[in-house]
Amino acid sequence: MIRTGADYIESIRDGRAVYVGGEKVKDVASHPMFKPLVDIRARFYDMQHDPRTRHLMAYEEDGEWNGIGNKLPLTQGDWWDKRRATDTLLEEVGGVVTRVGDETVGEMWSLFDGQDVLNEVDPQFSANIRNHIQRVLKADPFHVSANTDPKGDRSKPPQDQDPDMLLHVVRETDAGIVVRGAKYETAAAYANQAFTKPTIANWGNAAYSDYAVGFICDLGSPGLKFICRTGFAGRAPADDYPLSNSFDEVDTLVIFDDVLIPWENVLFYRHTRAAMFIRATLHRYSAFAFVQRNLKLADMMIGAALFNARQTGLDKQQAVQEKLAQLAVYREGINAHLTAAIALSERSPGGLMMPNQSLLYTGRVLACSQLHEMMHIARELCGGQICVTPDKAAFDAPETKPWLDKFYTINSEWIADDRRKLLAFARDMLNSDYAGHRLTFQLFAQSPPFAHLAAVYRNFDWDGPLDFVRKAAGLSENVLGKVTRAPGDSAVSQWFNTTPPSRQAAE
Ligand SMILES: Cc1cc2nc3c(=O)[nH]c(=O)nc-3n(C[C@H](O)[C@H](O)[C@H](O)COP(=O)(O)OP(=O)(O)OC[C@H]3O[C@@H](n4cnc5c(N)ncnc54)[C@H](O)[C@@H]3O)c2cc1C
Incomplete structure (x- = not known):
């Protein structure tokens, strides 16, 4: 079943306790810092119904339409469909959004592959993951990812400090487990559910732990509090910061103040083996959509840099062409890894179709580890005007307009307003708070660089x-x-x- 945008908006109006800038948010769907992303997410839901895009975003099975992003990947063709659906989303909105569901839902497929491990622990847990994968198809929730705890002092075991630094089980009841702690989760304040699991990689010799817990958290559950970082939308005019005002995905520290997780949502509990399995395989599927975002970001950088070089007539210079070529090499490197990962896709232990693991993980390192250098090349190609250009208000004001029109009009093709718009776009992509945040997102949001390299080490065929x-x-x-x-x-x-x-x- 596919929901509509209106269904989604209604679903997050559940009385959740959301805070931003020290204030409690009355309605997350209409709050100016969340609204742009809520509207984009709602639009994605509507695209599944729109006759123009439905065949790209959804598929029909037994007379019912389901989202392609949520489909369990069984064939190579499923990956082409997923790649096309993600591209359609990003093309439609004209920017990059990552935590919108197509990337995060794949984490559950990794646990689907771990059913043998879960069966050894308790067969009910493997039934739960199967049910949840079906539920994602039927209920079409907005699904996010919860791994990272505040962690505290890592030279000490959790028992020797505030135990809540890592999310843990405080008690069991007939209805489920009660958990306490906190997790960093992008988009949680306006999503429906989060696959919540530990980040701990080293459990020592312990076979059991209260910290080894994984579950689907209904983000409308009592006891949750969402303390968000301040959003970028609305801080400065959209004409001057077009990306900040449209594509900011607000990150949240989600507090679990004794939250009941019903048994049917518990995917593993106490057994460190299950926790280790999910840590090692978590991004087996979800890395694909994550890396695909870098391809689009590369296109944005190439487009902005080349437009600037053409506007100013610098694209004829060989040294400029070489820098553009470096951006193209980066872009095509990502493209080649994604394409080959599908072409050489492989069967998972659970019978699903995985993107080729070695190519996917090496592609993730290529895309994330070179992003800062590529942003710097694009910044260099755009020239210093991206950070010295006055805002739109100055281009509109009667006293300054004639001067800015004069100095920002390049020829009959490139009028001042288009040059201002291009420089504002490039500034927001490369130089703003939003730009720094996106760079940091690609660095950390699917675990830090050392973990990306560890995944390469585990998956390359030595x-x-x-x-x-x-x-x-x-x-x-x-x-x-x-x-x-x-x-x-x-x-x-x-x-x-x-x-x-x-x-x-x-x-
Ligand atoms: C924009 C953004 C969005 C995010 N969204 C989410 C989300 O939606 N869900 C979620 O769960 N998390 C999210 N995260 C958190 C992210 O997963 C973590 O930042 C990441 O896992 C790193 O953990 P940390 O920040 O605690 O860094 P730390 O663990 O403190 O690591 C900092 C640095 O220390 C070094 N280091 C630490 N441990 C080791 C080690 N064992 N070996 C070698 N070097 C080491 C590395 O240089 C590492 O980069 C997000 C982060 C960002 C920046």
Whole structure:
């Protein structure tokens, strides 16, 4: 079932306790700092119904329409559909929004793959994850991600400091578990549910812990408080800061003040093995939509830089062309990783179709680790005028308008107002609070850089280079211990030698 934008807006009017700038928000849907993103999310819901976009955003099964973003990926074709749906969303709104559901829902599919682990703990937990994946399809909620606790002093175990620094279970009841603590969650203040789980990677030898808990949190639950950072929308005129005023996804410290989580929403509890499994596999699917955002961001940087170079006639300079080419290499590097991750997609242990893991995780490192350099190249290409140009009010005021029209009009094609708009767009993308926040988001929001590299280390096929060098250097057979790889046994040769997954699904 697909909801409408109006259904979604109604669903977040549930009396939740949302605070921003020290004040309690009366209505999150109409508050000026949340409204732009709530409206975008509502528009996405409506796009699932709109005859113009419905076939791109939703699919029909047994006479019922469901969202493509929520569909369990079973074939390679599902990934092309998801990529196209995400592109359609971003094209429609003309900017980048990340925590809107298509990226976060994939975290649950990782746990679907972990049903064997859950079954060892308690078969009810694997039934719960299956039910929740079905529920996402049927109820079409806005789903976000909750991992990061305040953490406190990490040189001490949680028991030796305020125990609430890490979210934990305080008691069990017949109805469910009661949890206490806090999590950082982008978009939680205007979403419906969050897959909540620990960030701890090292559990030592402990098999059980009150901190090893994962659940779906209904964000309308009593006892939750949403303390939000101040939004960027409304701080300065939209004409001067067009991205800040439209695309700010407000982050929230969600306080769990003894919140009851019904048993049917508990996905694992006390068993550190289940917590370790989800930590290691969390972004197996969701990294795809996350990396796809960097592709769009690269397009935004290329477009702004090239328009500026064309406006000022600098695009004929070879040195300028080389810098534009560097942006294009970055963009196409991401594109190649995403495309190849689908083309060489692989079956997960749970029978789903995963983007090729090594290509996806190396693509995430490429996209996130080079973003700051690419922003700097784009900033350089846009020139210093992105930070010295007066605001629109000065372009409109009778005394200053003639001067600004004179000095910002370049030729008959590039009038002052278009140049002002381009510079305002570039400033907001590269130099504003919003720009810094987006850069930090891509750095941290799917875990910090060291964890991105750890995912590469776990997923890259080390046997290939080892085997090649063993043979090329004439090393003895036993130098590696055990080499499991057969000749031609790489992902690429498998692609040539076996039936592509998309055809397998069709056959
Ligand atoms: C804009 C934004 C949005 C976010 N949205 C969400 C969200 O929706 N949901 C969510 O759960 N979280 C969210 N986060 C939180 C994010 O997941 C964390 O910031 C991230 O996991 C890093 O944790 P931390 O901030 O506590 O940094 P820390 O753990 O304090 O790490 C800081 C730095 O210390 C170093 N470091 C720490 N531990 C190690 C280690 N073991 N090995 C090597 N180096 C180490 C690294 O350099 C690391 O970058 C968001 C963060 C940002 C910035």
